[in-house]
Amino acid sequence: MTGDAIHPAWLPDEAWQAVGSRRVLVRADGPLARTVMQEATRATDHHGGSVGDDGRFDLVLALTDTVGLPDTAASVLAELDYRSGRGTLGTEGFALARRGGVTVVLADGTAGLLYGLFHVVRLGEAAFGAALPLDVHHPVTARRMLNHWDNIDTHPVMGQVERGYSGGSIFWRDGGLTPDLDRIRAYARLLASVGVNAITVNNVNVHATEAHLLTDRLGDVAALADVLRPYHVRVHLSVGFNSPTALGGLPTADPLDPDVRAWWAETTRQVYAAIPDFGGYVVKADSEGQPGPFGYGRTHAEGANTLAAALEPFGGVVHWRAFVYDHRQDWRDRSTDRARAAHDHFAALDGHFAGNVILQVKHGPIDFQTREPVSPVIAAMPSTHLAVELQVTQEYTGQQRHVCYLGPMWSEVLAFTPWGATRPTVAEVASGVAHGDERAAPGRRPSGQGGLVAVSNVGDDPFWTGHPLAQANLYAFGRLAWNPLLDPATLLDEWIDLTFTPAATADPGLLRRTLHEVMDGSWQVYESYTAPLGVGFMVRPGSHYGPDVDGYEYTPWGTYHFADRDGIGVDRTRATGTGYTGQYPKPWSDVYESLASCPDELLLFFHHVPYTHVLHSGKTVVQHIYDTHFAGAERVALMRSNWARLGDAGLVAPDVDARVRERLDEQMRCAQEWRDQINTYFYRKSGILDAHGRRIH
Ligand code: GCW
Structure with missing residues (x-):
C-alpha cells in the first residue's frame, strides 16, 4: 500500500445521483436484501432521497413472493406472471419496468435484486424518465469468475501478485490476511456491480505458504468469504495437486489411492464446515513445474475426478486448467508444437470428466498473446463442461503501462463460431447452450455449468489497476460474462458514465469522445x-x-x-508443418491450412x-x-x-x-x-x- 487515498474506481457516490435522489422501497428479507438496503440508504443519504415505506415511491425493489406489493409493482408482477410464470427469473435474474411514474425491479432471489439495483444505477436518469416496458435480465453464463494470481508471501521472482501490475495483493499483507477488509468489501461491491460472482484468492502456482489456505490457514479464507458473501461473490481456492503429500503427510498423491481420496474428502468436508457456500477448487497440474496426475501415471480425468468426488456432496466444482504443456522442450525439434499441447492432452478425455469438473481453457492455444486463434479445445469437448479463461491482467498487452482496452478482443473471441456455422459461439459453449441445454441462450437461463473466468488485474494500488484506464477491462469482463453479446464500445460508455461523473458534467461530450479515441482501437494499436x-x-x-x-x-x-x-x-499446417490445423473442425481446419484463406492477422501463427x-x-x-x-x-x-x-x-x-x-x-x-x-x-x-x-x- 502506498498510503494514498484509494480511488473509488467506477461507482463513486456521484454515480448514484439518480437513485439517491429518489424515494426507494425495498421489500425483501435475507443477507443480500440487507446489502440492497444498505446501498440504497447510502445513496439516498448522500443525495437527499429516502428509503422506507411511507406509501410514496419512485423505485420499488421487491421479491416476487412478497405479499401486499404496492399497486404498480403488483401490476408489473402480474404481467411477469402472465408472460413467463413466477419463479422463472432464477437466482440471479431480475425484471425491470417503469410505469405510472414508478420504477419496479422484481427478482425471485435477493441476488437478482442486488443486480437489479446496480442495473438501475447504470441506467441513471433513464430509469426514471419515460415508461419502460417490462424487460427481463438473466446472466448468460452461470459462473463469472476472477482468478487472482496472488501470493501471501512475496515471491523472489514474481513478486506478490504473479503477473500483477497494480501493486501488492488486496487480500494478503505481511504474511497473512490483510487487516484492510474495507478494501475487500469495496472490491466485492465493484464485482457485484458488473455481475462477477466467484473469485479465487490465491495463485494457481501454489507455493508452500499458500498451500496451507486449504487446511490450517482456512480461517483466513473464511474471513474473506464473510466479506464477499453480502455481495454474492463466492470464494474458490487454488490448490496443489500434491496437497495430500505436502499437507497431509501421505506418501503419495496418486488420485486413485484410497487414502488420497479419503484425504481429499475429509479436507473438503472441513472446508465446507468453515465456509458452507465455498465454490470449489482451481487446479493447475502438470504445467510449468506444478505437480499433477502424470507423476503417478494417471490421466487428467482421473486427477480431476478425485477432487470432484470430494466436492460433489457439497455442490462444489473443480476448475481444472487445460493449460498443460512441456516447458522444457528441445528448441531444435520442429515437430513439437506448444500450440498443440492442450488438445493433445485433453481431447481424448472428453466424456471422462465428472459432472462437477469444469475444464478451464485459455482462449487461445498458447498463452494470452495479443493475437491468437481460438483454442481448438473449445470445439473438441462436447461432453465436458468448459470454462473459457481470459486475461484481464495485461501480461502480454502492455502491463497496465500501455492503454489496451481488451473488450473488443474478448468480444471477438466470444462471438467466434468454432464450427463455422453461425451458431454456436464460444460464449454459448462456455454457457452450456452449445451442447444440448436449450434453456441457455442470451436473455434466457444458463445451464448451470461452465463459465467465463479471467485473471484479475487488481492490486492494492490506489487506482486499483495501476493504469486508471485499465479499470475498463475489469468492468468489460464482468459485463461480457453476464452477456457476451454486449457491445464493447457501449460498455466503455457505461464505464465512462459510472466513473468520471463529477468532472464530466463540464463537457461530457469531449470526455466521452476523447476516451473513445484513446481506448476504442487501443488493442489493435498495441x-x-x-x-x-x-x-x-x-x-x-x-x-x-x-x-x-x-x-x-x-x-x-x-x-x-x-x-x-x-x-x-x-508452419502449423498438416501438409508440411506440425499438423496443428488438423485440431480444428471444418471449415477452420481448411481455412487456416491454406495460405489463400488464412486471415492476415493470423498468417504467421499458421504459416x-x-x-x-x-x-x-x-x-x-x-x-x-x-x-x-x-x-x-x-x-x-x-x-x-x-x-x-x-x-x-x-x-x-x-x-x-x-x-x-x-x-x-x-x-x-x-x-x-x-x-x-x-x-x-x-x-x-x-x-x-x-x-x-x-x-x-
Ligand atoms: O502466462 C503464463 C504466465 C505465468 C502463469 C501461467 C499460467 C500463473 O507467464 O506466470 O502462471 O501463464 O497461466 O498458469
Whole structure:
C-alpha cells in the first residue's frame, strides 16, 4: 500500500445521483436484501432521497413472493406472471419496468435484486424518465469468475501478485490476511456491480505458504468469504495437486489411492464446515513445474475426478486448467508444437470428466498473446463442461503501462463460431447452450455449468489497476460474462458514465469522445507496434515487457517465430508443418491450412512465409511490418495528445490525469522502442528496404 487515498474506481457516490435522489422501497428479507438496503440508504443519504415505506415511491425493489406489493409493482408482477410464470427469473435474474411514474425491479432471489439495483444505477436518469416496458435480465453464463494470481508471501521472482501490475495483493499483507477488509468489501461491491460472482484468492502456482489456505490457514479464507458473501461473490481456492503429500503427510498423491481420496474428502468436508457456500477448487497440474496426475501415471480425468468426488456432496466444482504443456522442450525439434499441447492432452478425455469438473481453457492455444486463434479445445469437448479463461491482467498487452482496452478482443473471441456455422459461439459453449441445454441462450437461463473466468488485474494500488484506464477491462469482463453479446464500445460508455461523473458534467461530450479515441482501437494499436501477424511473443523473457525479438527463440518454452533470412512464421499446417490445423473442425481446419484463406492477422501463427509474400491486403509481409510499426507509434502519439486535451481542460481529477500522462509517456517510449527494434530486425534479416524510405536501420 502506498498510503494514498484509494480511488473509488467506477461507482463513486456521484454515480448514484439518480437513485439517491429518489424515494426507494425495498421489500425483501435475507443477507443480500440487507446489502440492497444498505446501498440504497447510502445513496439516498448522500443525495437527499429516502428509503422506507411511507406509501410514496419512485423505485420499488421487491421479491416476487412478497405479499401486499404496492399497486404498480403488483401490476408489473402480474404481467411477469402472465408472460413467463413466477419463479422463472432464477437466482440471479431480475425484471425491470417503469410505469405510472414508478420504477419496479422484481427478482425471485435477493441476488437478482442486488443486480437489479446496480442495473438501475447504470441506467441513471433513464430509469426514471419515460415508461419502460417490462424487460427481463438473466446472466448468460452461470459462473463469472476472477482468478487472482496472488501470493501471501512475496515471491523472489514474481513478486506478490504473479503477473500483477497494480501493486501488492488486496487480500494478503505481511504474511497473512490483510487487516484492510474495507478494501475487500469495496472490491466485492465493484464485482457485484458488473455481475462477477466467484473469485479465487490465491495463485494457481501454489507455493508452500499458500498451500496451507486449504487446511490450517482456512480461517483466513473464511474471513474473506464473510466479506464477499453480502455481495454474492463466492470464494474458490487454488490448490496443489500434491496437497495430500505436502499437507497431509501421505506418501503419495496418486488420485486413485484410497487414502488420497479419503484425504481429499475429509479436507473438503472441513472446508465446507468453515465456509458452507465455498465454490470449489482451481487446479493447475502438470504445467510449468506444478505437480499433477502424470507423476503417478494417471490421466487428467482421473486427477480431476478425485477432487470432484470430494466436492460433489457439497455442490462444489473443480476448475481444472487445460493449460498443460512441456516447458522444457528441445528448441531444435520442429515437430513439437506448444500450440498443440492442450488438445493433445485433453481431447481424448472428453466424456471422462465428472459432472462437477469444469475444464478451464485459455482462449487461445498458447498463452494470452495479443493475437491468437481460438483454442481448438473449445470445439473438441462436447461432453465436458468448459470454462473459457481470459486475461484481464495485461501480461502480454502492455502491463497496465500501455492503454489496451481488451473488450473488443474478448468480444471477438466470444462471438467466434468454432464450427463455422453461425451458431454456436464460444460464449454459448462456455454457457452450456452449445451442447444440448436449450434453456441457455442470451436473455434466457444458463445451464448451470461452465463459465467465463479471467485473471484479475487488481492490486492494492490506489487506482486499483495501476493504469486508471485499465479499470475498463475489469468492468468489460464482468459485463461480457453476464452477456457476451454486449457491445464493447457501449460498455466503455457505461464505464465512462459510472466513473468520471463529477468532472464530466463540464463537457461530457469531449470526455466521452476523447476516451473513445484513446481506448476504442487501443488493442489493435498495441498489436500494430508489437509482434506482427499473429506470430506472438518477441517480448523480453521473464518480464514479458518490451521487445526482445529473439529472446525466446532458442529456449525450451516453445514460443518461436523461426525468422531467418528468407522468411518468418510457424508452419502449423498438416501438409508440411506440425499438423496443428488438423485440431480444428471444418471449415477452420481448411481455412487456416491454406495460405489463400488464412486471415492476415493470423498468417504467421499458421504459416512460414517469405518476407515478400503478398498479404490479402496487397502488401508484402515485410512492408506490412514496417507500415504497421510506424503507424502504431504515431497512433500512440495521437492518443497522448488527445488525453492531454482532456487533462488541460480539467475534465478529469488531477491525480488520475497525472497517472495517465505518466503511463502514456512510457507507452510512447516503449512503442518507439518496439517500432525501431522490430523494423531494424526485419530489415537486417531480409535486406529489404522500406518502400517509403523511412529510417529502419
Ligand atoms: O502466462 C503464463 C504466465 C505465468 C502463469 C501461467 C499460467 C500463473 O507467464 O506466470 O502462471 O501463464 O497461466 O498458469
